[in-house]
Amino acid sequence: MQNREIRLVSRPEGLPTERNFEIRDTKVGKPVAGEVLLRTLYISVDPYLRGRMREGRSYIAPFEVGQVIVSGAVAEVIDSASPALKAGDVVVSGSLPWQLYSVANAQTVQKIDPTVAPISTALGVLGMPGLTAYFGLLDIGKPQAGETVVVSGAAGAVGTVVCQIAKIKGCRVIAIAGSAEKTDFLLRELGVDVAINYKDGNRYKSAEELRKEVAASCPGGVNVYFDNVGGEISDGVLPLISSRARIVVCGLISQYNSQKLEVGLRPQPFLLVNSALMQGFIITQYAQRFGEGVRELGNWLTEGKLKYAETIVDGFDNTPKAFIGLFKGENLGKQIVKVAEFRLP
Numbered sequence: 001m002q003n004r005e006i007r008l009v010s011r012p013e014g015l016p017t018e019r020n021f022e023i024r025d026t027k028v029g030k031p032v033a034g035e036v037l038l039r040t041l042y043i044s045v046d047p048y049l050r051g052r053m054r055e056g057r058s059y060i061a062p063f064e065v066g067q068v069i070v071s072g073a074v075a076e077v078i079d080s081a082s083p084a085l086k087a088g089d090v091v092v093s094g095s096l097p098w099q100l101y102s103v104a105n106a107q108t109v110q111k112i113d114p115t116v117a118p119i120s121t122a123l124g125v126l127g128m129p130g131l132t133a134y135f136g137l138l139d140i141g142k143p144q145a146g147e148t149v150v151v152s153g154a155a156g157a158v159g160t161v162v163c164q165i166a167k168i169k170g171c172r173v174i175a176i177a178g179s180a181e182k183t184d185f186l187l188r189e190l191g192v193d194v195a196i197n198y199k200d201g202n203r204y205k206s207a208e209e210l211r212k213e214v215a216a217s218c219p220g221g222v223n224v225y226f227d228n229v230g231g232e233i234s235d236g237v238l239p240l241i242s243s244r245a246r247i248v249v250c251g252l253i254s255q256y257n258s259q260k261l262e263v264g265l266r267p268q269p270f271l272l273v274n275s276a277l278m279q280g281f282i283i284t285q286y287a288q289r290f291g292e293g294v295r296e297l298g299n300w301l302t303e304g305k306l307k308y309a310e311t312i313v314d315g316f317d318n319t320p321k322a323f324i325g326l327f328k329g330e331n332l333g334k335q336i337v338k339v340a341e342f343r344l345p
């Protein structure tokens with residue numbers, strides 16, 4: 001069998017381009033004791049991978065130039081040298097190589113039941129992004145019924161789940177996203193109270209413009225700000241926090257392609273006078289509680305309280321393109337690449 005893989009061949013400067021990646025044919029490995037041979041079905045492309053493409057210290061090691069990219073993926077076991085898994089099993093892992101086939105230690109992948117929900121959901125609403133929304137909002141944001149929750153990056157994988165959990169908890173939700181199609185979706189499909197487009201055509205609105213728009217939608221101030229994007233949008237929202245507000249720093253996608261740290265609003269005065277909390281987090285901190293999160297998200301899904309959106313790009317070779325699309329807002333909900341067809345036996 002012929003294999004195929006995608007390597008990082010140069011570090012992106014600014015927005016990544018397809019020239020930063022190389023796609024090439026290779027050989028398929030053979031599993032030895034304790035390992036499985038996997039056929040990749042779906043690959044997850046995620047904003048944090050951009051951070052791994054730059055050099056420097058972070059919470060996770062950078063990719064080396066020349067290294068095969070790894071990310072979340074769902075795969076089918078096609079050969080097993082482990083008693084834990086058999087051919088035909090479907091598994092998910094947070095770090096599988098961008099390859100058509102890969103060999104993995106059976107202990108590093110997790111079996112999923114393909115009859116419970118579409119298997120792609122293990123990368124989205126029932127996977128890492130869903131858990132990020134769940135723990136970030138509930139554990140740090142602590143939303144109370146009747147409070148106002150503002151969500152940036154609201155139409156993405158994490159944001160769509162945050163908006164809905166905040167509604168489930170009885171909050172008023174102001175969602176911020178980058179197109180009219182997305183704000184329509186948030187209002188009509190997810191039932192948010194107000195949806196704000198942070199762009200005016202191709203122009204990005206200023207922090208001041210956004211502050212006025214958000215202020216008009218929440219006269220009592222912002223109790224919880226779930227921030228997926230940072231930058232001007234957050235500079236617009238932060239001055240609107242109310243007493244004892246909680247600011248959940250989940251992500252800063254507007255900054256990921258910047259070549260140097262940007263200077264923006266200094267938040268201390270707003271935190272100080274409101275006795276507010278601003279806290280970052282990395283979802284792996286909650287690994288011990290993932291079971292609880294998946295159970296609760298799964299229940300809401302079954303009860304019809306939680307919807308999910310996926311943007312699925314077809315074809316392994318389109319993985320870099322799908323990744324780059326995250327920074328252009330091409331996805332609604334979770335961005336996934338479909339690599340191979342899977343049918344239930």
Ligand SMILES: NC(=O)c1ccc[n+]([C@@H]2O[C@H](COP(=O)([O-])OP(=O)(O)OC[C@H]3O[C@@H](n4cnc5c(N)ncnc54)[C@H](OP(=O)(O)O)[C@@H]3O)[C@@H](O)[C@H]2O)c1
Pocket residue numbers: 046047048128129132153154155156157158159176177178179182228229231233249250251252253254255281282283284326327328329330331332333334335
């Ligand atoms: N802390 C953690 O452990 C953790 C875990 C997962 C994700 N995250 C973070 O959470 C955020 C969302 O991740 P995700 O997987 O759900 O991605 P996503 O929101 O599904 O996809 C990225 C979205 O970001 C928006 N975006 C791109 N450039 C932007 C800019 N300059 N300004 C504002 N918005 C921009 C785009 O939507 P628009 O069309 O609306 O611009 C795009 O669709 C990211 O910052 C990610 O790094 C953190």
